Amino acid sequence: MSTEAKTPSPENTEDTNATAPYLRRIRSFVLREGRLTKGQQHALDNYWIKYGIDYQDTLLSLDQVFARSAPRVLEIGFGMGKSLVAMAKAAPEQDFIGIEVHRPGVGACLSEAHTEALSNLKVFEHDAVEVLAQMIPEQSLDTVQLFFPDPWHKKRHHKRRIVQPDFVQALRSKLKIGGVFHMATDWENYAEHMLEVMRAAEGFENLSASGDYVERPEHRPLTKFEQRGQKLGHGVWDLMFKRIS
Template sequence: MPYMRKIRSFVLREGRLTKGQQNALDNHWPVYGLAYQASPLNLPEVFGRSAPVVLEIGFGMGKSLVEMAKNAPEQDFIGIEVHKPGVGACLGDAAAAELSNLRVFEHDAVEVLKDSIADTSLSTVQLFFPDPWHKKRHHKRRIVQADFVQLLRQKLQIGGVFHMATDWQNYAEHMLQVMQAAPGFSNLSASNDYVERPEQRPLTKFEQRGQRLGHGVWDLMFERIN
């Protein structure tokens, strides 16, 4: 029986594609696109080299993912996003920056991680500003849950890092609670809660606006220790 998740952490809101996004999908998907498959990809084959692999779940329009890939040519990056306009925008920016160290899935992240990503193949998993599902009755839809974290643990190398960021304090507290209870992980925060935004995570326009308005952002980084 094919693997099906009963509760999804996203709602597929198919926005309209701009001409530029459609062109990027038509022209650049063959270079940057990865198709979901039921067996693990050979990542050194995909990128044509062996390098640390950073995987980002839900990259939105892809601006910060492209910036990170541009700033760290010694690493390879994989982005997963279900919304086609965001995928198109990311492909366009990646092509404009002539990146060779970025690939993109347009598929459900949990299925990609479970089936298409080999165990112990990732150096970092990033989850920045996921849908907070702020109503209490929707908290079960939040992607950071015990089962999901153990799936990530399998995919991370020992010493690999799961890096989360959110601008919802309640979700930050939820993430912290789940991660503190998760076997096999150690908090990289000196105060055993949150960390300062590391340099490699670009500050988004949305975040800068939030800072001006006095909104908080919480970063959490947990290392796989066994």
């Protein structure tokens, strides 16, 4: 969920669905359809049947979805999907689940997945909080990834940031004991916010030897956006917290 693709806006962000106990009232994203390319539309029309999972109020059997039992990685907000597809291609022994609300990104991801002939990737086009609450079984994930979420950099919008105590505890229940929540952001203030929330979160242990941030692990691809930022002197902060209870 690259910060390039987000346009913070206070309009149309209230969540009125209160059927699940920890669905947030305020959304962390603005849904902008954007214009689909012919390639993205073609991918949605032709490849969703193989890679897509329709949202419904029913727990999934991930072993049935992937026709095997394997380590599971879920990424929230995969943007255009290049990094997610690269990770799935590099780790065929793992299964990957991507969640994205922006349709052009979903189409682009489906196209990339088809090109690489992946068999270990499934995607949702839906709100990640609702997918986690309604469809992902307890203690079924080995890793949850949240890379470059919308930073909502204005102070009055900080409440819209997805990394909040309630969200972290909802996510915790989906991780196996020993599972890892991996975050990355190029906004230092948001990195500090993430660190503060996670330090206070019950049931997690920081994997940083220095008690704050970790070096980018090799399995997280370096994006073009990130490379551009590094050339301009911008920082990127990775946080990795393990579920211990």
